[in-house]
Amino acid sequence: MDPEVIPPAERRDTVRRLLALCHIVNELVDLAESDDTDSTALHQQALLARTVLHETVVDLVAAGRAGHSDAA
Known part of the structure; x- marks a missing residue:
């Protein structure tokens, strides 16, 4: 496994948190x-x-x- 690649579960969690921040900034x-x-x-x-x-x-x-090899 490439150490530069974020594991899928961690990546999903990070994306969710960043999207929440995006919504907050949009409101700002x-x-x-x-x-x-x-x-x-x-x-x-x-x-x-x-x-x-x-x-x-x-x-x-x-x-x-x-x-990931299954990337579109």
């Missing part, structure tokens, strides 16, 4: 966009966090698929 962005106060910095940070989380999930799933 929605709140920042709807707020009447000047929240430019908050909004920018929320957008950055959302992007990083999304890329992390995509990379994690791609790495997991690359490590």
Whole structure:
């Protein structure tokens, strides 16, 4: 087994937690966009966090698929 490949159960758990974080960040962005106060910095940070989380999930799933012979 390649030590660089995350075991399937651990990968699924990590993906679930990252997706939960993505939903939280999406809500943060929605709140920042709807707020009447000047929240430019908050909004920018929320957008950055959302992007990083999304890329992390995509990379994690791609790495997991690359490590398995049954990948589509």
